[in-house]
Amino acid sequence: MNIPARFSLFFLILSVSGPGGISAHRDGEKDSTVKTMEDFSGYSIHEPNYPTSVSSLSVDTHSLQKQIDELSTFSDSPAPSVTRVLYSANDVLARRYVKSLMSLSGLSVREDAVGNIFGRWNGYEPELAPVATGSHIDAIPYSGKYDGVVGVLGAIEALNALNRSGFKPKRSLEVIMFTSEEPTRFGISCLGSRLMAGSVELEGLLKKTVDGQNISFSDAAESAGYRNALHFSNVLLKKGSYSAFIELHIEQGPLLEEEAIPIGIVTAIAAPASIKVDFEGNGGHAGAVLMPKRNDAGLAAAELALAVEKHVLESGSMDTVGTVGILELHPGAVNSIPSKSHLEIDTRDIDEKRRNEVVEKIHQSALSIAEKRNVKLSEFKIVNQDPPAQSDESITMATESACRQLNLNYKKMISRAYHDSLFMARVSLMGMIFIPCYKGYSHKPEEFSDIEDIANGVKVLALTLAKLSSLQA
Numbered sequence: 076m077n078i079p080a081r082f083s084l085f086f087l088i089l090s091v092s093g094p095g096g097i098s099a100h101r102d103g104e105k106d107s108t109v110k111t112m113e114d115f116s117g118y119s120i121h122e123p124n125y126p127t128s129v130s131s132l133s134v135d136t137h138s139l140q141k142q143i144d145e146l147s148t149f150s151d152s153p154a155p156s157v158t159r160v161l162y163s164a165n166d167v168l169a170r171r172y173v174k175s176l177m178s179l180s181g182l183s184v185r186e187d188a189v190g191n192i193f194g195r196w197n198g199y200e201p202e203l204a205p206v207a208t209g210s211h212i213d214a215i216p217y218s219g220k221y222d223g224v225v226g227v228l229g230a231i232e233a234l235n236a237l238n239r240s241g242f243k244p245k246r247s248l249e250v251i252m253f254t255s256e257e258p259t260r261f262g263i264s265c266l267g268s269r270l271m272a273g274s275v276e277l278e279g280l281l282k283k284t285v286d287g288q289n290i291s292f293s294d295a296a297e298s299a300g301y302r303n304a305l306h307f308s309n310v311l312l313k314k315g316s317y318s319a320f321i322e323l324h325i326e327q328g329p330l331l332e333e334e335a336i337p338i339g340i341v342t343a344i345a346a347p348a349s350i351k352v353d354f355e356g357n358g359g360h361a362g363a364v365l366m367p368k369r370n371d372a373g374l375a376a377a378e379l380a381l382a383v384e385k386h387v388l389e390s391g392s393m394d395t396v397g398t399v400g401i402l403e404l405h406p407g408a409v410n411s412i413p414s415k416s417h418l419e420i421d422t423r424d425i426d427e428k429r430r431n432e433v434v435e436k437i438h439q440s441a442l443s444i445a446e447k448r449n450v451k452l453s454e455f456k457i458v459n460q461d462p463p464a465q466s467d468e469s470i471t472m473a474t475e476s477a478c479r480q481l482n483l484n485y486k487k488m489i490s491r492a493y494h495d496s497l498f499m500a501r502v503s504l505m506g507m508i509f510i511p512c513y514k515g516y517s518h519k520p521e522e523f524s525d526i527e528d529i530a531n532g533v534k535v536l537a538l539t540l541a542k543l544s545s546l547q548a
């Protein structure tokens with residue numbers, strides 16, 4: 076067996092004694108290799124350890140695809156689309172399915188007050204902070220079956236693959252299924268991970284928020300079996316609860332597929348600021364009011380939309396983006412000068428300072444446009460302004476090393492969409508692994524990732540978890 080020295084870290088923690096692990100015992104091979112591993116690690120290996128190669132790490136693609144397909148049947152819309160909204164009947168069934176898979180894999184399962192689900196494989200040094208991985212399974216209306224799901228079912232399979240290879244974790248390994256990454260029901264994205272990271276604002280909001288049917292958050296949660304959903308202290312994670320968190324996810328963009336690269340290693344996650352703006356003018360008859368006499372709230376909105384684009388481009392970075400996704404005019408009649416306008420603006424960056432400068436410039440433009448057009452800026456509200464997150468080098472390095480071991484080409488990239496990882500980064504070191512998806516499609520039924528691409532992601536995740544599990548500090 077030819078093991079380059081830089082890969083020894085993984086091999087030193089392979090053992091045949093993992094729960095249900097396969098036997099990798101090969102007489103006569105162990106002593107010299109174990110010695111090398113001990114020298115490398117600086118601590119002795121007490122249990123029998125036998126060399127295993129990366130080739131023993133196999134992903135059960137058949138089962139994994141079957142699970143992805145089965146999970147997609149818990150949906151409020153017909154296949155191939157998936158609609159799975161927080162605390163709906165299908166969400167409850169899907170949660171039950173995930174918990175049963177965790178149990179079948181020998182993980183100990185627990186849930187917190189809002190339904191974040193945890194499946195833990197205890198390490199042989201359980202007092203050390205565990206390494207966590209995971210994602211979400213909720214799906215916006217008429218979306219696909221891979222977004223989030225790959226990072227939950229793939230994570231369970233990564234632990235299974237490690238177990239089958241004979242690996243035994245030092246730090247415990249934990250799979251997390253986050254509650255409500257999508258904002259569909261209560262308008263709050265990454266609800267579960269935000270609460271884990273601690274958000275007093277969100278806690279206050281959830282106590283009074285209702286969905287489109289006027290059902291409160293706590294009533295909705297109770298209908299799904301979570302009776303104490305407002306006990307947020309039960310959800311909160313202390314900083315350092317996990318030594319590392321890493322999420323496997325489809326790219327939701329076209330780059331990996333276009334460049335035929337199987338793995339993306341995320342170096343940073345961009346974060347949005349969302350802004351709501353209202354202008355008010357006098358309105359009037361489209362024929363009767365002469366142009367110099369107008370204070371047209373619609374034109375103020377149009378001018379601000381162009382200003383958003385201008386300020387974003389001025390940043391000089393491709394990573395700064397801005398979008399006016401909502402622009403409404405009141406009363407919305409062809410022969411009426413708009414008396415009110417409403418815009419919703421999303422601007423994102425991986426650099427918080429640069430993004431906040433754009434927000435400030437947009438505010439200044441809103442003020443000056445209102446003055447110039449003699450309309451009232453009746454609202455300029457920054458709805459949220461989450462800080463972006465950087466991946467930790469110890470995690471990206473572990474992932475790079477895993478890719479090299481597996482002979483998989485990789486690309487370092489940023490995540491322009493945000494994920495539960497953005498919030499986990501507040502309480503843990505964080506990293507993400509991307510895999511290609513068809514044409515970059517996501518949030519629609521055509522969303523697709525090839526099972527071989529998923530398997531590559533699962534293997535890279537498994538090896539990365541193995542490495543992180545073995546780290547002392």
Ligand SMILES: [Zn+2]
Nearest residue numbers: 222223256494
């Ligand atoms: Zn997702």
